[in-house]
Amino acid sequence: MSITIYVPGDSGALALGADKVAKAVASEAEARGLDIRVVRNGSRGLYWLEPMVEVETGEGRLAYGPVKARDVAGLFEAGFCDGPTDHALSLGDPEEIAFLKRQTRLTFARCGIVDPLSLADYRAHGGFRGLEKALSMSPAEIVAEVTESGLRGRGGAGFPTGVKWKTVLETEADQKYIVCNGDEGDSGTFADRMILEGDPFVLIEGMIISGLAVGATKGYIYMRSEYPHAIDMTEKAIEIARAADILGPSVLMSGHSFDLEVRVGAGAYVCGEETALLESLEGKRGVVRAKPPLPAHKGLFGKPTVINNLISLASVPVILDKGGAFYKDFGLGRSRGTIPIQIAGNVKYGGLFEDGFGLTLGQIVEDIGGGTASGRPVKAVQVGGPLGAYFPPELFDTEFDYEAFTARGGLIGHAGIVVFDDTVDMLDQARFAFEFCAIESCGKCTPCRIGAVRGVELADRLKAGVDPENQIEIIRDLCDTMHLGSLCALGGFTPYPVLSALNHFPDDFRREPRREAAE
Amino acid sequence: MPATADDIMIDKVRAIVDAHRDLEGPLLPILHAVQAEYGFVPREVQPAIADALNISRAEIHGVVSFYHDFRDAPAGRHIVRVCRSEACQSMGGEAVAERLLARLGLDWHQTSADGAVTVEPVYCLGLCACSPAATVDGDVYGRLDDETIAEIVEEVRL
Ligand SMILES: Cc1cc2nc3c(=O)[nH]c(=O)nc-3n(C[C@H](O)[C@H](O)[C@H](O)COP(=O)(O)O)c2cc1C
Numbered sequence: 001m002s003i004t005i006y007v008p009g010d011s012g013a014l015a016l017g018a019d020k021v022a023k024a025v026a027s028e029a030e031a032r033g034l035d036i037r038v039v040r041n042g043s044r045g046l047y048w049l050e051p052m053v054e055v056e057t058g059e060g061r062l063a064y065g066p067v068k069a070r071d072v073a074g075l076f077e078a079g080f081c082d083g084p085t086d087h088a089l090s091l092g093d094p095e096e097i098a099f100l101k102r103q104t105r106l107t108f109a110r111c112g113i114v115d116p117l118s119l120a121d122y123r124a125h126g127g128f129r130g131l132e133k134a135l136s137m138s139p140a141e142i143v144a145e146v147t148e149s150g151l152r153g154r155g156g157a158g159f160p161t162g163v164k165w166k167t168v169l170e171t172e173a174d175q176k177y178i179v180c181n182g183d184e185g186d187s188g189t190f191a192d193r194m195i196l197e198g199d200p201f202v203l204i205e206g207m208i209i210s211g212l213a214v215g216a217t218k219g220y221i222y223m224r225s226e227y228p229h230a231i232d233m234t235e236k237a238i239e240i241a242r243a244a245d246i247l248g249p250s251v252l253m254s255g256h257s258f259d260l261e262v263r264v265g266a267g268a269y270v271c272g273e274e275t276a277l278l279e280s281l282e283g284k285r286g287v288v289r290a291k292p293p294l295p296a297h298k299g300l301f302g303k304p305t306v307i308n309n310l311i312s313l314a315s316v317p318v319i320l321d322k323g324g325a326f327y328k329d330f331g332l333g334r335s336r337g338t339i340p341i342q343i344a345g346n347v348k349y350g351g352l353f354e355d356g357f358g359l360t361l362g363q364i365v366e367d368i369g370g371g372t373a374s375g376r377p378v379k380a381v382q383v384g385g386p387l388g389a390y391f392p393p394e395l396f397d398t399e400f401d402y403e404a405f406t407a408r409g410g411l412i413g414h415a416g417i418v419v420f421d422d423t424v425d426m427l428d429q430a431r432f433a434f435e436f437c438a439i440e441s442c443g444k445c446t447p448c449r450i451g452a453v454r455g456v457e458l459a460d461r462l463k464a465g466v467d468p469e470n471q472i473e474i475i476r477d478l479c480d481t482m483h484l485g486s487l488c489a490l491g492g493f494t495p496y497p498v499l500s501a502l503n504h505f506p507d508d509f510r511r512e513p514r515r516e517a518a519e
Numbered sequence: 520m521p522a523t524a525d526d527i528m529i530d531k532v533r534a535i536v537d538a539h540r541d542l543e544g545p546l547l548p549i550l551h552a553v554q555a556e557y558g559f560v561p562r563e564v565q566p567a568i569a570d571a572l573n574i575s576r577a578e579i580h581g582v583v584s585f586y587h588d589f590r591d592a593p594a595g596r597h598i599v600r601v602c603r604s605e606a607c608q609s610m611g612g613e614a615v616a617e618r619l620l621a622r623l624g625l626d627w628h629q630t631s632a633d634g635a636v637t638v639e640p641v642y643c644l645g646l647c648a649c650s651p652a653a654t655v656d657g658d659v660y661g662r663l664d665d666e667t668i669a670e671i672v673e674e675v676r677l
């Protein structure tokens with residue numbers, strides 16, 4: 001009987017040499033005359049252990065990591081195909097690794113476990129149960145279930161998904177669309193990528209359910225060009241789903257039609273903003289539209305459109321399968337269900353941690369993330385991507401919850417958190433926030449387009465120590481103008497990283513005047 | 520009259536446009552396909568796309584210039600993209616990038632004189648838990664250090 005060995009094909013694992021490991025596994029097995037089957041699974045999200053190789057043994061799956069190609073011969077030598085070993089890289093049962101064991105994996109239940117392109121694996125691990133239920137329900141019932149779950153948009157704004165769907169359901173039209181926002185431009189985030197590379201069928205299932213709920217027959221997945229591996233996996237998954245009549249004129253022989261297409265962006269952060277994304281899909285410049293009209297009324301090509309973040313859509317199958325009440329049971333306050341927190345940057349245990357809302361920032365950074373990778377003290381944590389605030393350790397009691405972050409001048413965004421040690425210069429970070437806004441502005445509003453450039457200049461002057469109090473006052477004014485005078489959150493929220501850096505780390509903004517030709 | 524290089528290119532682009540004609544909102548897929556073919560979106564072919572899609576030349580130009588991905592001139596044979604976003608910054612990404620640029624003798628957005636390599640910034644590759652990160656012709660590299668830099672330099676000099 002052949003032995004199954006899992007070597008992740010996830011981009012993160014690839015970036016750490018997984019392809020070389022997979023090759024070494026195949027050639028080593030051949031040299032030893034062993035009959036093996038290599039599965040390129042997704043990542044379980046324990047990136048400090050990637051490439052994490054798993055072997056199916058009589059005692060279940062056993063993991064090893066981080067594995068380099070040069071370790072592979074030794075693993076075979078130790079007999080890792082036969083059962084537990086005391087090899088130095090042995091991690092034992094992966095499910096027992098504390099980082100994984102502590103999680104509540106609903107959306108990511110299969111990610112890293114299954115062969116991402118195997119429908120048989122997908123079904124064997126609970127796939128399509130949500131869709132099958134949805135097919136027996138009326139559109140209004142599906143919408144009610146999603147509303148009951150308390151699911152809020154995982155793309156950043158936290159708008160209730162059920163309410164959005166209800167609006168589209170109730171808008172009459174000859175054509176409606178489902179658009180998946182897979183632009184994932186926020187630095188520090190990789191949850192969308194992991195799903196596409198590790199369990200793409202869950203997104204397809206979620207989008208079909210969304211189509212059934214609102215009466216849409218066509219969906220687009222808008223992805224960023226920076227994710228070539230994810231694009232490739234998604235396209236393959238769609239082909240497979242089409243061939244199995246899961247997508248197409250009669251979804252699972254129900255008579256309901258639904259099909260999907262992947263569209264690739266072209267390197268513009270602002271195209272993650274929903275209306276800019278729709279413009280881009282239509283083949284135009286990614287310039288933000290004024291609202292109203294809402295996309296739910298007039299979206300893609302002027303038709304009623306559900307546009308949701310990828311994780312919002314990928315969370316729908318489990319909600320339909322287990323019920324809105326089940327999902328709602330996790331979390332706290334108005335933040336219900338689970339959230340895949342992406343722990344990134346200068347952190348010891350970086351990766352994806354899905355859990356109910358409510359962990360404190362300190363628990364995430366210190367207990368789960370293990371503090372900095374460098375071993376130095378944590379100075380700041382940026383939560384929510386480039387438009388998110390920097391939090392100092394004094395605010396580590398902040399609970400992971402939409403309202404709690406808003407109350408502290410921040411946002412959850414797409415739930416990415418980036419850890420910095422004490423070598424970071426917060427003035428540099430503030431400058432970068434302005435610079436990023438200047439590079440990515442769609443150009444529609446003056447405060448964003450011009451203000452961001454002005455902000456960079458002010459930061460440079462501060463860096464040179466020129467009249468700091470005056471520059472700081474101008475920066476505060478500028479932030480006010482940008483916050484109030486911008487059409488979208490790119491210009492509107494750039495003040496969050498800037499002002500949080502300024503307020504929590506004032507010393508970094510007050511330099512000694514730079515001396516020409518130092519002493 | 521023999522067909523000029525431009526004529527041949529324009530014919531090819533017409534074929535690309537035709538292949539995408541049935542898509543809703545076909546412009547971005549067309550531009551991606553043209554860039555995949557030529558490595559950039561030549562100005563000479565833009566009128567042909569405009570005519571075929573019944574939009575103005577100014578509109579095409581506006582779209583091409585809006586998106587960071589679309590080039591109006593050829594890039595090097597290899598394209599190195601180094602992430603400059605926050606998670607990579609937190610792991611010393613800027614310093615690593617400087618060393619890589621120095622090794623290649625290039626600045627951001629520059630192409631080497633022999634046409635071997637272009638270096639570009641990128642704002643997040645989704646490899647933020649394996650930072651600093653970069654790609655070479657789409658192949659991903661994480662936890663960049665002097666060893667990986669040397670590997671990348673080696674690869675692009677081929
Ligand atoms: C500049 C900017 C960038 C954004 N980028 C993304 C993104 O990459 N992915 C995403 O899902 N939402 C992004 N959003 C939020 C979207 O506009 C929108 O709120 C979201 O797609 C709605 O889906 P949800 O309700 O499921 O979150 C961005 C917003 C702004 C202003």
Ligand code: SF4
Nearest residue numbers: 442444445448488491
């Ligand atoms: S705030 Fe900036 S990105 Fe947003 S619409 Fe205005 S100019 Fe465009």
Ligand code: FES
Nearest residue numbers: 602607644646647
């Ligand atoms: S911030 Fe560099 S890969 Fe995400």
